[in-house]
Structures are given as structure tokens and as C-alpha cells.
Amino acid sequence: MDGVEIVRWFPELKRGLFVSSDLTCCMTIEFSGQSEQDVSAKRLVLGQLPDAELWHSLLQGSREALGELYDRHATLVYGVSLKVLGSPQEAEDLTQDIFINLSKRPYDPDRGSLRTFLMILARSRAIDRVRSRQSVSRSQKKWRADVVPDTPSLSTDEMAQAEQSKAVSSALAQLSDSEQQVLRLAYYEGLSQAAIAQRLGEPLGTIKSRARRGLLKLKRFLQAQGEV
């Protein structure tokens, strides 16, 4: 197996994940027995690797893994950044910063999805930048008005997005107040479940259960409206 190295081993499944040295492909190797004769291999392209595997490759310095993660999540990171910052240039700077320094972030692929992690990170960092800019330059009171041009009329895409927002609002409204609150604290304020439990004065188990059930209900309501 020249040029191929193992990046993950799942002993319970008797399966290992091997990636070629140029990271253009990988193989999952399934061991149904103890000898090499029992090995069967299946080729995968890099784009089929789950985020968690790409994350491990990124930690080992893989440029290709970073490129693939960028392809998957850049629209979300840039979109959230743009929404908070209002400035395409600043959103671009923040997106670049997040991806360049991604491997330094305290992300644990066993505990949660990279996409959610990136969404909360982008929002949090964008708000930090707004605060920093505000502190350094207090005289720029109407900064956003300077960088965001007025939109004279809605385009088709914008109207579609407005409609989608109504659908999402409607779905969110069907959650209980406490479920909405927990999800809002998690996604908009980036609070951990433990921090939410502390803030609301409720047991951690209650908060975890409420957040999970709330997300499941949200999925059902959005599905009923054909949104996901």
C-alpha cells in the first residue's frame, strides 16, 4: 500500500479508513477476518468523505481537505458573516480568517457537526468585529448605512427568500416558547447547553432534552412545508 496511510480505525466495525498520500481518494478497508485475504476495499473520492474525516486530515496539514471543507461550508460562513457585518469586504475577510485558522479551533468531531460549529463561530466572530469596530471608531454612528446600498425593489430571489423566511417563522412559532428559547440561546448567542442550564436555572438534562426535541419538531414542521 505505497502512498496510502490510515487516518481512522474503527475496531468495533473492523474497518479502517485509508487515504492516499495526495488525498485524491481513499479506501475503507473492511476486515471480516484476521488475514489479508479477507480484506475488501472500496474506492471513494475525496468529496464523499464525511466532515469528520476531512477534519482529521486537515489537522494533519492537508490542503485538499481544507479545500473540500471550504466547498461545503463557505456559503454558510460567508452568508452568516455578511448578514451580521453588512459589508461584503468584511464578510470576505472574516470567512478567509475562519477557514485559514480552522485547524486551530477547538472543534470535536465526535461531539457535533462541523457545519453547526462553523455557523456559530461565524456569527460570534462577526459580532465581535462589530463591537471592536464600534469601540475603536465611535464617531462612525451610521456605519452600516455607508456600506450597504439601499435596495430600491425586491428581486425575484429576494422575494423568494422573504417567502422562505415566513415559512421558517411559521415553523419556529409552532415550537413551545421554552424550546424556541433554548435553540435561540444555542444558535444566536452560541451558549453551551451547560451555560443555558445555568442561565435558566434548570437541570442540564432538561435543557439537552428540550433542545433536541425542539430541533426534531422544527425539522418536522419545515418538512411539512416542503422547506427541507
Place this chain on the structure above:
Amino acid sequence: MVEVRSQEEKSLLLAGYVLGELSSEEGHLLAQMLAAEPALHEELAELQASCDRAYGATAEPPAGLKGAVLSEFDRMSTAPVRSERNTFWTGSNRRWAWRGIGALAAGLIAALGVQNQHLRQRVDVLIAERDALVEPQLAGETINVALSSTGDEGSPGQVSLVIDPADLNAVLVAEGLTPLGSDRVYALWTVVQPNVPVTTDEKGAILTAVFTVDADGAQTQEIDLPRVFESVEDVKAIAVSVESADAPQKHQSSPILSEQL
């Protein structure tokens, strides 16, 4: 070892993963589950898509950005020493750099006994610049507040605030609010605790900010806070209502969003 017995328990585990808060034991269990039941990947993708739709936003980044990211990644990978030196001038190190520069300049003046007005002015500028950079780091703790819908109807959108009581300012981030006509505006109110000696309207509130949203229902705006925030315990709640653009201070509408502090 946690055991998953029902489909509902499996779904809850998937939701926990999308929320990013599985325990290590649950994470181990989920990995086994996904390997054994590939169909669960579809449910996982649907949950993630729901999260994206409700709380995320997407926009196409500039075409050249990926190339710039990868080029910078290459540069950092091949020149770690140079990178380290460059990054010294960013972030928190910069305030120490400015402190050093300020201290050096001040020390030279004292040692040489030079009464040069120009140098003194330069030191003042450096110190002022240093303070401007250090100020955000030294500012007091911020308070994050996400407002909740007050009605039973559809959610009116999201408004959250990052409040800095020490500096009496905040950043307001609105998402998904309904764009209003030119005759109406959103009004942000500071509702004060009873018997606090500040001037309020009849509803015990202080008009704190007026804002509108773009076609997507979004707005990010810096706002100044009333002095009552110097004692946050005197603030009962923060609320948003829709008011007449001509006279929002009349406070004629009920709040659509609010949060107790």
C-alpha cells in the same frame, strides 16, 4: 454504555449531534449507529438542513476567495517562523507592542531630559492609539440578550443584543423581521424596574433606538444605551415594538419581542 432502544432515541441522538453537544459516550454510540444504519445519514442531513434554514444564512462568496484561502494556508504551512512574526502584530499582542512603544518613548524623554514638545505630542498620540486598541480588551463583560416573541402568532423574527454596560453601548442584530413601510419603524425599549429614579414614559420604558430592516429583514446596528444600564439590575426588560415613524416615542404599540433581564 448508553443503549439506543427506539427510533425516537436515535433521532434525539442525531439532533444532539447537530446541536454540537453530544457526550463522548453518545458520540461513540452515534458513530456505531451511523455505520450500522446508513439510512440515518439522510435524517442527519435533514436535521442539519433544518438548522441551516432556521438559524443560518447562505450567500455565494467571491470567486477568488477559495484561492486566497488556500494560498494563505500554503504560506502559513511553509513559513511558520515568518508567520509567527507577522502575527505578533495582530490581536492581543498588539496592545503589548503599543505599550512597549509608548513606554520606550516616554523613557527616552525622561532619561535625556529632553523637553521637546514635538516628542511629547508624539508620545501622547502613541498612548492614545494604544488606549484605543486596548480599550476593547479591557472593557467589562458583555451581556448577550436574545429577545423572545411575545405573541402566539408566527414568530416575528429574531433580535439579539450584545450589551456592554461599561461603555453604555450595544450591537443590535436583527434577522427575519418583516420589512416595514416608510411610515413605520421598529423601536427598541429599555423597560425600567419600578421606583428607579429615571425618566420613563407611561409604560415605564425608555426609547433606546429606532431601526428599520432591509428586504431580508436584517439589520446590524450600533446603539447607545441609556445610563440606567450602568446598574443593569435596574433594567427590567428589553423590548421591541412597531411604532409610527413620525413619533415612535409615543409608544402606542405592544411589544412583539421582549426579554427579561
